[in-house]
Amino acid sequence: MSEYIKIIFPDDTDREFAKRSTPSDIAEQISRKLSQQAIVAKFNDRMVDMNRPLDSDGRIVFYTADDPEGLDTYWHSTSHVMAHAIKKLFPEANFGFGPAIDHGFYYDVEVGRTLTPEDLEKIEKVMQEIIDSDKPFKRRVVTRDEAIELFSERNEKFKLEHIQTLEGELSVYGEGDFIDLCSGPHLVSTKQIKYFKLLNISGAYWKGDESNPMLQRIYGISFPKKSQLDDYLHKLEEARKRDHRRLGKELDLFSINETVGAGLILWHPNGALIRKLIEDFWKDEHLKAGYELVNTPHIARLNLWEVSGHLDFYSESMFKPNEMDNVQYQIKPMNCPFHLAIYKSRTRSYRELPIRWAELGTVYRYERSGVLHGLLRVRGFTQDDAHIFCRPDQLEDEILRCLNFNTYILKTFGFENYDVYLSTRPDNYVGTVENWDKATEALKSALEKLGLAYSIDPGEGVFYGPKIDIKIKDVLDRAWQCTTIQVDFNEPERFDITYRGQDGHDQRPIMVHRALMGSLERFFGVLIENYGGAFPVWLSPVQVILLPITDSHLEHAEILRERLVDSGIRVKLDDRSEKIGYKIRDAEMQKIPYMCIIGDKEIAEATISVRKRKEGDLGSFNVQDFIDRVTHEISTKQIT
RNA sequence: GCCACCAUAGCUCAGCAGGUAGAGCGCCUCACUUGUAAUGAGGUGGCCGCGGGUUCGAUUCCUGCUGGUGGCUCCA
Known part of the structure; x- marks a missing residue:
């Protein structure tokens, strides 16, 4: 056995180090700066602690607090320290999960009573003591039985439950007298945590399941430099100043009135004027882009929703129907059935396709009370909706057109950065696998032709077809879901719409639902925040x-x-x-x-x-x- | 819907260990006639979210509801 291991660096150079050298040892020999700044390393594609002895040859990458990977570890370790502090203050505390998130970390905990902001201060104080005591994070591989024994002793019922679902090697991390089930990696010592702040407390279901008990979730953030923490807190303050609910009041744009009802927007003259400008622009551009405008009613016989299938799948999100003259009427949660009805008003020829119908259609959906939020989540809203009916051979081109059109519309409002997601077939779906694959390919191909980087959300498609979702990034780099482009195999089937093909036979068109701004309410909210109220x-x-x-x-x-x-x-x-x-x-x-x-x-x-x-x-x-x-x-x- | 917190003047907020309330801004009036981010004075303004309970007495304590906030779950 060799006494040395060969380490390959990101620039493909390599060097030999004594066997059981740690990433820290290696970093130290490369440069002093790196050894000071590196927080965590990746060794042969696995994240490892800086003090983990390495036994084999391999590729290494170091991460500092300037890298997402480094911050991730930094935050995760801070969450352990927070849990440690909570355990000191509340020995009976039971812990759920405590991961790093996009900005900071949280830990879910059950402590027997409601935590207050004063508790956060106390926890922060104890955290500081733990940090100052310079406790090393120690990793230990344990057997399943050892793990069960360890957490039984500590009465950690959630951890025990979680162990049951874990496979493969189990590890625990400890610092001082605190020990937690964790796959790591972690910092070398608590002392590395320099500046931190606990931000807020909220409720969260254990394992995110509504039927499970609710734990208290504490959010926090930490950084190696004071300036980073200050910047972060400053950014939170900036976001607060841009809050559309606050600006909506200050600039007299809109209001929500308790007597009118939750989630229902009153557009004041200033807001209504902006809405008119957006609507005019939207309509003009749609006409130019080969769409036709349609208008449809706000209610329809309940039967329409039986045909569309919404009653089966979404009745919980629909307002209850109304009965008049022995007929049940439903306020609309969607526009598409009406567009299908227009389609069906006469026979259609393959020569007519694609048909593109657009409508600023106001819909009402029953959203659970806890999710309502200013203009961003409401119960009544106007979708910038359109439905495209096309032949299978036209699908990809139509998607391409949608994407290009979308880019143009959003760019006009100053949005040029996006996160694009392609959602594929879920477990529960209608239609044939073959159709799903074809449609998914069409979406993919369109995205690739435009050179749009996207990520795939496996199984996240709607039951009726795959979709592309686009989140726009605002000036503070926050992402907002607006655009959605969805292929639908279900409704053409349910409404039995057809077109007369070239061969004289009836064919089934494919339907595409798409909204670019999503809803006028939501988009207005995003615009207010993006411009900070200072509209162009x-x-x-x-x-x-x-x-x-x-x-x-x-x-x-x-x-x-x-x-x-x-x-x-x-x-x-x-x-x-x-x-x-x-x-x-x-x-x-x-x-x-x-x-x-x-x-x-x-x-x-x-x-x-x-x-x-x-x-x-x-x-x-x-x-x-x-x-x-x-x-x-x-x-x-x-x-x- | 769930956990927690919150609801006092148009807005931002103070107050009340239980005795029906106060500031600043706004608004109105008057004076000033002004040069690049706040002129001064006076005035107006509140069923202390809504209902029930405890109490001699509730804006204050308890409770239900409504609405909001932070999350969770959900988001066709």
Whole structure:
């Protein structure tokens, strides 16, 4: 047996090290910086602790706190320290799962009573003591029996339950007198955790199952540098400032009224104007893109939903039907059955396909009370819906068109980064495997032709067909689910829609459901957060506000106002007897893009002083030049 | 729906160990006539979310409901 092992580095160079060298040893011999910064390593595609002795040749990659892998370990170790602290304060505590997540970590725990924010402070204090005591994280491989004995002693009922479901090698990690079932990897010592904060407490079902007991979930975050923690907390604060519910109030865009009902949106004039602009744009572009617009009722006989199959699958999410003249009527949760009914209104020829019908269709769905959230999750909303009926040979091309069209529409609102998901056949499905495979291939092929990177959500398709979901990324890099493109084998079947083929026989068309913005409510919410309420000029309810210095300039300002109105600009005149600083502050807070100051100087020179929202004074403008500038920004839908 | 928390003026929030309430902003009036993010003074404004209970007395304590917040579950 060799005394040495050969380690290959990411740049394909290799070096020999003494057998049972640890990643720490290896990093130390490469560079001091690396040994200080590396948190965890990957050895032959397995994540390993920095102090894990290596016995064989292999490839190694080091990760620091700048890598997702490094942070993942950092956060996971912090969650162990948190659990340790909780155990010290609540010896009876029972632990569920405690993983690292996208931003930070959590641990699910049962402690016998409700935790309060004061408890979090106490836990933080004990965590700091554990960190300061510089306890090494120790890994130990255990047999199943040992593990069961270990956690029986500790009365860890959830861990014991979890052990039953685990296969293969079991390991535990301990630091100090705390021990936890865990596959790792971990930091070398608690001391490596520098800056952390516990953020909030909430409920979470054990193993995410509604029928299981609810544990208390504590969320937290940690970083090696104070600046990182500060940045993170600052970002949370930024997100809070952009909260569409807050801005909706401040900018008088929309409201939700208890008496009207939860999850039902009242669009105020400012919001309704923005909605009109979005709708106009949407309709115009759809007509240009080869869609036709249709309109359908808000309710229909219950029978329609029996035919569509929604009653079987989704009645829990539907409002209860209404009975009139012995007929049951259902408020619509979807638009598609109506479009199918239009399709069926006469025979269709293969020459007509593809048929693309679009509708801003308002639907109502019963969402459970706990999930409602501002504009983002509501009970009544308007889908920017369309249904495409096409021949099988047209499917891929139609998907391609949808994707391209979607990119164009979203780009207009400033969204250019996406996460794309392809959801494949679930266990519970209708149609033939062959059709599913063909449709999935068509979706895949379209994505690949466009060079769109996507990930596959296996088995996450809807029961009636595979789908593409697109999450748009906003300026804070948060992802929002909006676009969905779904192939449907079910409804054409259920409604028995056909087209007369070239051969004279009736064929079954394929149906594609698609929504680009998702719903106007949700999209509006995302827009508000993305722009932080500072809408681009083309979407701003008020585009220009005129601010006369004193009352004596009012008359001139009124003439200017009319001139701007005639140019198609949405303009307001602040005619209050206030100081100019006050009027500017007010306009800034209303996030009006342009402020025009009018005083003696401007009247004498026939100019206006222009101030741009957030940027400040732009100087003196010839009135026509200013009008040209603004109308150009509007017509080109400029983003900033 | 579940766990926890919350609900006081249009908004943000204070207060009450149980004796029917207060600030700032807003709004209105007046004065000021103002030059790039808050002029001053005065005034207006509240069934303390809704119902029930305990109590001599409830905005305050208990309870049900409604609505909201953070998550969980769900999201055709």
